Amino acid sequence: MYPKIELHVHLEATVRPETLLEIARRNDYPLPANTVEELTELYRFRDFRHFIEVWILTTNALQQEADFRQMVADYAAEAKRHGAVYIEGIFTPAERVRRGVNWQEVFEGVCAGAQEAREEHGVEVRLTPDIPRGFSIDEAIATVRWASHYRERGVVGVGLGGLEAEYPPEPYEEAFTLAKSEGLGSVPHAGEVAGAASVRGALEALGADRLRHGFRAEEDPGLVREIVGRGTVLDVCPISNLRTGAVASLADHPLPRLVAAGVQCSISTDDPVMFDTDLTRDYEAACSFGISPRAFYEAGVKGALCDEATRTRLRELGEVFDWREAVP
Numbered sequence: 001m002y003p004k005i006e007l008h009v010h011l012e013a014t015v016r017p018e019t020l021l022e023i024a025r026r027n028d029y030p031l032p033a034n035t036v037e038e039l040t041e042l043y044r045f046r047d048f049r050h051f052i053e054v055w056i057l058t059t060n061a062l063q064q065e066a067d068f069r070q071m072v073a074d075y076a077a078e079a080k081r082h083g084a085v086y087i088e089g090i091f092t093p094a095e096r097v098r099r100g101v102n103w104q105e106v107f108e109g110v111c112a113g114a115q116e117a118r119e120e121h122g123v124e125v126r127l128t129p130d131i132p133r134g135f136s137i138d139e140a141i142a143t144v145r146w147a148s149h150y151r152e153r154g155v156v157g158v159g160l161g162g163l164e165a166e167y168p169p170e171p172y173e174e175a176f177t178l179a180k181s182e183g184l185g186s187v188p189h190a191g192e193v194a195g196a197a198s199v200r201g202a203l204e205a206l207g208a209d210r211l212r213h214g215f216r217a218e219e220d221p222g223l224v225r226e227i228v229g230r231g232t233v234l235d236v237c238p239i240s241n242l243r244t245g246a247v248a249s250l251a252d253h254p255l256p257r258l259v260a261a262g263v264q265c266s267i268s269t270d271d272p273v274m275f276d277t278d279l280t281r282d283y284e285a286a287c288s289f290g291i292s293p294r295a296f297y298e299a300g301v302k303g304a305l306c307d308e309a310t311r312t313r314l315r316e317l318g319e320v321f322d323w324r325e326a327v328p
Contacts, residue, residue, distance in 0.1 A: 072113025
Protein backbone atom coordinates (compact mmCIF):
# COMPACT_ATOMS: atom_id res chain seq x y z
CA MET A 1 0.00 0.00 0.00
CA TYR A 2 1.35 3.39 -0.93
CA PRO A 3 1.04 6.56 1.21
CA LYS A 4 -1.84 8.91 0.45
CA ILE A 5 -2.68 12.50 1.24
CA GLU A 6 -6.32 13.62 1.41
CA LEU A 7 -7.01 17.35 1.28
CA HIS A 8 -10.79 17.36 0.73
CA VAL A 9 -13.05 15.36 3.00
CA HIS A 10 -16.17 16.57 4.80
CA LEU A 11 -15.81 15.01 8.23
CA GLU A 12 -19.55 15.00 8.93
CA ALA A 13 -19.99 12.77 5.88
CA THR A 14 -17.45 10.21 7.09
CA VAL A 15 -19.69 8.98 9.91
CA ARG A 16 -20.81 5.40 9.26
CA PRO A 17 -24.60 4.85 9.10
CA GLU A 18 -24.67 2.69 12.22
CA THR A 19 -22.70 5.33 14.14
CA LEU A 20 -24.89 8.15 12.85
CA LEU A 21 -28.02 6.28 13.97
CA GLU A 22 -26.49 5.78 17.41
CA ILE A 23 -25.54 9.48 17.69
CA ALA A 24 -29.00 10.57 16.53
CA ARG A 25 -30.64 8.42 19.21
CA ARG A 26 -28.25 9.78 21.82
CA ASN A 27 -29.12 13.35 20.84
CA ASP A 28 -32.85 12.68 20.32
CA TYR A 29 -32.50 13.88 16.73
CA PRO A 30 -35.15 12.69 14.22
CA LEU A 31 -33.20 11.34 11.25
CA PRO A 32 -35.20 10.82 8.03
CA ALA A 33 -34.20 7.14 8.24
CA ASN A 34 -34.27 4.55 11.02
CA THR A 35 -32.01 1.78 9.73
CA VAL A 36 -28.68 1.40 7.95
CA GLU A 37 -30.58 0.21 4.87
CA GLU A 38 -32.86 3.26 4.89
CA LEU A 39 -29.89 5.60 5.24
CA THR A 40 -28.12 3.86 2.38
CA GLU A 41 -31.20 4.32 0.21
CA LEU A 42 -31.39 7.99 1.23
CA TYR A 43 -27.85 8.44 -0.09
CA ARG A 44 -28.95 7.78 -3.68
CA PHE A 45 -28.82 11.36 -4.93
CA ARG A 46 -30.85 12.73 -7.83
CA ASP A 47 -28.55 15.72 -8.30
CA PHE A 48 -26.28 18.11 -6.39
CA ARG A 49 -29.13 20.05 -4.76
CA HIS A 50 -30.69 16.81 -3.48
CA PHE A 51 -27.30 15.81 -2.07
CA ILE A 52 -27.05 19.10 -0.16
CA GLU A 53 -30.57 18.65 1.23
CA VAL A 54 -29.78 15.15 2.51
CA TRP A 55 -26.39 16.27 3.82
CA ILE A 56 -28.05 18.97 5.97
CA LEU A 57 -30.81 16.64 7.20
CA THR A 58 -28.42 13.90 8.31
CA THR A 59 -25.32 15.69 9.55
CA ASN A 60 -27.23 17.87 11.99
CA ALA A 61 -27.55 14.77 14.17
CA LEU A 62 -24.02 15.74 15.30
CA GLN A 63 -24.52 18.10 18.23
CA GLN A 64 -22.14 17.35 21.11
CA GLU A 65 -18.42 17.88 21.55
CA ALA A 66 -18.01 14.10 21.87
CA ASP A 67 -19.76 13.60 18.51
CA PHE A 68 -17.31 15.88 16.73
CA ARG A 69 -14.30 14.32 18.43
CA GLN A 70 -15.49 10.84 17.48
CA MET A 71 -16.09 11.69 13.81
CA VAL A 72 -12.51 12.95 13.38
CA ALA A 73 -10.79 10.14 15.27
CA ASP A 74 -12.90 7.42 13.64
CA TYR A 75 -12.18 8.70 10.15
CA ALA A 76 -8.46 8.96 10.81
CA ALA A 77 -8.44 5.31 11.86
CA GLU A 78 -10.34 4.29 8.73
CA ALA A 79 -8.30 6.45 6.34
CA LYS A 80 -5.08 5.05 7.79
CA ARG A 81 -6.19 1.59 6.62
CA HIS A 82 -6.18 3.04 3.10
CA GLY A 83 -2.69 4.51 3.47
CA ALA A 84 -3.54 8.04 4.61
CA VAL A 85 -0.69 9.86 6.33
CA TYR A 86 -2.13 13.39 6.20
CA ILE A 87 -5.73 14.65 6.05
CA GLU A 88 -7.25 18.11 5.82
CA GLY A 89 -10.73 17.67 7.20
CA ILE A 90 -13.62 20.01 6.44
CA PHE A 91 -16.36 20.71 8.96
CA THR A 92 -19.22 23.22 8.90
CA PRO A 93 -19.68 24.86 12.31
CA ALA A 94 -22.12 27.60 11.23
CA GLU A 95 -24.59 24.92 10.09
CA ARG A 96 -24.56 23.44 13.61
CA VAL A 97 -24.70 26.84 15.34
CA ARG A 98 -27.87 27.76 13.43
CA ARG A 99 -29.47 24.76 15.12
CA GLY A 100 -28.41 25.59 18.66
CA VAL A 101 -24.94 24.05 18.95
CA ASN A 102 -22.26 26.21 20.56
CA TRP A 103 -19.31 27.33 18.40
CA GLN A 104 -16.86 26.28 21.08
CA GLU A 105 -18.36 22.82 21.37
CA VAL A 106 -17.81 22.16 17.65
CA PHE A 107 -14.24 23.48 17.57
CA GLU A 108 -13.21 21.79 20.81
CA GLY A 109 -14.57 18.49 19.54
CA VAL A 110 -12.88 18.49 16.14
CA CYS A 111 -9.57 19.71 17.58
CA ALA A 112 -9.64 16.99 20.25
CA GLY A 113 -10.35 14.47 17.49
CA ALA A 114 -7.35 15.68 15.50
CA GLN A 115 -5.13 15.28 18.55
CA GLU A 116 -6.47 11.75 19.10
CA ALA A 117 -5.86 10.95 15.42
CA ARG A 118 -2.20 11.87 15.82
CA GLU A 119 -1.68 10.17 19.18
CA GLU A 120 -3.68 7.00 18.60
CA HIS A 121 -3.39 6.45 14.85
CA GLY A 122 -0.30 8.36 13.75
CA VAL A 123 -2.26 10.35 11.16
CA GLU A 124 -1.71 14.10 10.87
CA VAL A 125 -5.06 15.92 10.66
CA ARG A 126 -5.47 19.61 9.96
CA LEU A 127 -8.85 21.35 9.97
CA THR A 128 -10.59 23.78 7.61
CA PRO A 129 -14.06 25.00 8.62
CA ASP A 130 -16.39 25.70 5.70
CA ILE A 131 -18.63 28.73 5.33
CA PRO A 132 -21.92 27.55 3.76
CA ARG A 133 -22.96 29.50 0.68
CA GLY A 134 -26.10 31.51 1.38
CA PHE A 135 -25.14 32.19 5.00
CA SER A 136 -24.72 35.81 6.04
CA ILE A 137 -21.43 37.68 6.01
CA ASP A 138 -21.71 37.93 9.82
CA GLU A 139 -21.85 34.14 10.07
CA ALA A 140 -18.92 33.90 7.66
CA ILE A 141 -16.83 36.30 9.71
CA ALA A 142 -17.74 34.48 12.92
CA THR A 143 -16.47 31.25 11.32
CA VAL A 144 -13.17 32.96 10.50
CA ARG A 145 -12.78 34.43 14.00
CA TRP A 146 -13.38 31.06 15.67
CA ALA A 147 -11.02 29.40 13.21
CA SER A 148 -8.32 31.91 14.09
CA HIS A 149 -8.84 31.23 17.79
CA TYR A 150 -8.00 27.55 17.20
CA ARG A 151 -4.99 27.98 14.92
CA GLU A 152 -2.67 26.52 17.54
CA ARG A 153 -4.79 23.36 17.66
CA GLY A 154 -4.68 22.47 13.99
CA VAL A 155 -7.08 24.82 12.20
CA VAL A 156 -5.19 25.95 9.10
CA GLY A 157 -7.69 27.45 6.67
CA VAL A 158 -11.27 28.41 5.82
CA GLY A 159 -13.41 27.14 2.96
CA LEU A 160 -16.63 27.99 1.16
CA GLY A 161 -19.07 25.18 0.37
CA GLY A 162 -22.66 24.42 -0.53
CA LEU A 163 -24.81 25.56 -3.43
CA GLU A 164 -22.17 26.90 -5.79
CA ALA A 165 -24.46 27.60 -8.75
CA GLU A 166 -26.78 29.78 -6.66
CA TYR A 167 -24.18 31.68 -4.62
CA PRO A 168 -21.01 33.02 -6.28
CA PRO A 169 -17.85 33.53 -4.21
CA GLU A 170 -17.48 37.32 -4.46
CA PRO A 171 -19.88 38.31 -1.63
CA TYR A 172 -17.61 36.47 0.83
CA GLU A 173 -14.49 38.44 -0.05
CA GLU A 174 -14.48 40.32 3.28
CA ALA A 175 -14.43 37.09 5.29
CA PHE A 176 -11.57 35.62 3.28
CA THR A 177 -9.57 38.83 3.45
CA LEU A 178 -9.92 38.58 7.22
CA ALA A 179 -8.88 34.91 7.13
CA LYS A 180 -5.74 35.76 5.18
CA SER A 181 -4.88 38.54 7.65
CA GLU A 182 -5.17 35.99 10.47
CA GLY A 183 -2.73 33.62 8.78
CA LEU A 184 -5.39 31.16 7.58
CA GLY A 185 -5.43 29.63 4.12
CA SER A 186 -8.26 30.06 1.60
CA VAL A 187 -9.65 26.77 0.27
CA PRO A 188 -13.06 27.40 -1.34
CA HIS A 189 -15.10 24.96 -3.37
CA ALA A 190 -15.33 26.20 -6.96
CA GLY A 191 -15.66 24.74 -10.43
CA GLU A 192 -17.77 21.74 -9.46
CA VAL A 193 -21.35 22.58 -10.46
CA ALA A 194 -20.57 26.10 -11.73
CA GLY A 195 -18.11 26.93 -14.44
CA ALA A 196 -14.92 28.85 -15.02
CA ALA A 197 -16.34 32.16 -13.73
CA SER A 198 -16.78 30.58 -10.31
CA VAL A 199 -13.18 29.39 -10.33
CA ARG A 200 -11.91 32.83 -11.32
CA GLY A 201 -13.98 34.44 -8.58
CA ALA A 202 -12.51 32.08 -6.01
CA LEU A 203 -8.99 32.87 -7.16
CA GLU A 204 -9.40 36.61 -7.43
CA ALA A 205 -11.97 37.61 -4.79
CA LEU A 206 -11.15 34.96 -2.21
CA GLY A 207 -7.40 34.62 -2.88
CA ALA A 208 -7.71 30.84 -3.08
CA ASP A 209 -4.53 29.03 -2.04
CA ARG A 210 -6.03 25.80 -3.35
CA LEU A 211 -9.25 24.96 -5.17
CA ARG A 212 -11.63 22.29 -3.96
CA HIS A 213 -12.76 20.57 -7.17
CA GLY A 214 -11.90 23.26 -9.73
CA PHE A 215 -12.12 20.88 -12.67
CA ARG A 216 -14.53 23.06 -14.65
CA ALA A 217 -11.69 25.51 -15.13
CA GLU A 218 -11.15 23.35 -18.20
CA GLU A 219 -13.91 25.35 -19.89
CA ASP A 220 -11.49 28.32 -20.14
CA PRO A 221 -8.04 27.36 -21.51
CA GLY A 222 -6.64 30.71 -20.43
CA LEU A 223 -7.76 30.03 -16.87
CA VAL A 224 -6.12 26.60 -16.96
CA ARG A 225 -2.84 28.24 -18.00
CA GLU A 226 -3.25 30.73 -15.16
CA ILE A 227 -3.80 27.93 -12.63
CA VAL A 228 -0.66 26.21 -13.89
CA GLY A 229 1.28 29.46 -13.64
CA ARG A 230 0.07 30.10 -10.11
CA GLY A 231 0.88 26.53 -9.10
CA THR A 232 -2.61 26.19 -7.65
CA VAL A 233 -3.44 22.62 -6.63
CA LEU A 234 -6.91 21.23 -7.36
CA ASP A 235 -8.55 18.78 -4.96
CA VAL A 236 -10.18 16.30 -7.35
CA CYS A 237 -12.79 13.83 -6.09
CA PRO A 238 -13.63 11.58 -9.05
CA ILE A 239 -16.29 9.35 -7.50
CA SER A 240 -18.02 12.29 -5.81
CA ASN A 241 -18.28 14.03 -9.18
CA LEU A 242 -19.82 10.89 -10.63
CA ARG A 243 -22.33 10.43 -7.78
CA THR A 244 -23.62 14.03 -7.91
CA GLY A 245 -23.82 14.05 -11.70
CA ALA A 246 -21.15 16.73 -12.03
CA VAL A 247 -19.63 14.43 -14.68
CA ALA A 248 -21.65 12.02 -16.80
CA SER A 249 -19.17 9.17 -16.45
CA LEU A 250 -15.71 8.55 -15.09
CA ALA A 251 -14.40 8.39 -18.67
CA ASP A 252 -15.64 11.96 -19.18
CA HIS A 253 -13.77 13.36 -16.18
CA PRO A 254 -11.44 16.27 -17.02
CA LEU A 255 -8.75 14.99 -14.62
CA PRO A 256 -6.39 13.45 -17.23
CA ARG A 257 -6.67 16.50 -19.49
CA LEU A 258 -5.94 18.86 -16.60
CA VAL A 259 -2.89 16.82 -15.53
CA ALA A 260 -1.68 16.74 -19.16
CA ALA A 261 -1.99 20.54 -19.22
CA GLY A 262 0.28 20.78 -16.18
CA VAL A 263 -2.29 21.28 -13.42
CA GLN A 264 -1.32 19.64 -10.13
CA CYS A 265 -4.20 17.56 -8.77
CA SER A 266 -4.59 15.85 -5.41
CA ILE A 267 -7.16 13.08 -4.89
CA SER A 268 -9.82 12.93 -2.17
CA THR A 269 -13.12 11.28 -1.27
CA ASP A 270 -15.21 14.41 -0.52
CA ASP A 271 -18.15 12.72 1.31
CA PRO A 272 -17.09 9.06 1.44
CA VAL A 273 -20.00 7.46 3.28
CA MET A 274 -22.63 9.34 1.30
CA PHE A 275 -20.90 8.54 -2.00
CA ASP A 276 -20.08 4.92 -1.13
CA THR A 277 -16.36 5.39 -1.65
CA ASP A 278 -13.07 5.40 0.21
CA LEU A 279 -9.56 6.68 -0.38
CA THR A 280 -8.44 3.48 -2.10
CA ARG A 281 -11.33 3.56 -4.57
CA ASP A 282 -10.88 7.23 -5.41
CA TYR A 283 -7.15 6.78 -5.99
CA GLU A 284 -7.86 3.73 -8.15
CA ALA A 285 -10.34 5.76 -10.19
CA ALA A 286 -7.80 8.55 -10.65
CA CYS A 287 -4.97 6.17 -11.51
CA SER A 288 -7.16 4.40 -14.07
CA PHE A 289 -6.26 7.24 -16.44
CA GLY A 290 -2.64 6.07 -16.36
CA ILE A 291 -1.46 8.76 -13.94
CA SER A 292 1.07 7.74 -11.29
CA PRO A 293 -0.12 7.79 -7.66
CA ARG A 294 3.16 9.54 -6.88
CA ALA A 295 1.98 12.56 -8.88
CA PHE A 296 -1.14 12.80 -6.72
CA TYR A 297 0.88 12.40 -3.53
CA GLU A 298 3.30 15.14 -4.53
CA ALA A 299 0.42 17.46 -5.42
CA GLY A 300 -0.98 16.76 -1.96
CA VAL A 301 2.33 17.71 -0.34
CA LYS A 302 2.43 20.95 -2.32
CA GLY A 303 -1.19 21.86 -1.66
CA ALA A 304 -1.29 21.08 2.06
CA LEU A 305 -1.74 24.05 4.41
CA CYS A 306 0.42 22.46 7.10
CA ASP A 307 3.53 23.93 8.73
CA GLU A 308 6.81 23.49 6.89
CA ALA A 309 8.14 20.89 9.33
CA THR A 310 5.15 18.65 8.58
CA ARG A 311 5.48 19.32 4.84
CA THR A 312 9.14 18.30 4.99
CA ARG A 313 8.24 15.03 6.74
CA LEU A 314 5.57 14.30 4.13
CA ARG A 315 7.96 15.08 1.30
CA GLU A 316 10.63 12.83 2.78
CA LEU A 317 8.09 10.04 3.20
CA GLY A 318 7.29 10.28 -0.50
CA GLU A 319 10.96 10.32 -1.44
CA VAL A 320 11.90 7.19 0.50
CA PHE A 321 8.87 5.15 -0.58
CA ASP A 322 9.52 2.80 -3.48
CA TRP A 323 6.77 3.92 -5.84
CA ARG A 324 7.51 1.00 -8.14
CA GLU A 325 5.59 -1.04 -5.56
CA ALA A 326 2.52 1.15 -5.92
CA VAL A 327 -0.30 -0.63 -7.67
CA PRO A 328 -2.45 1.94 -9.53
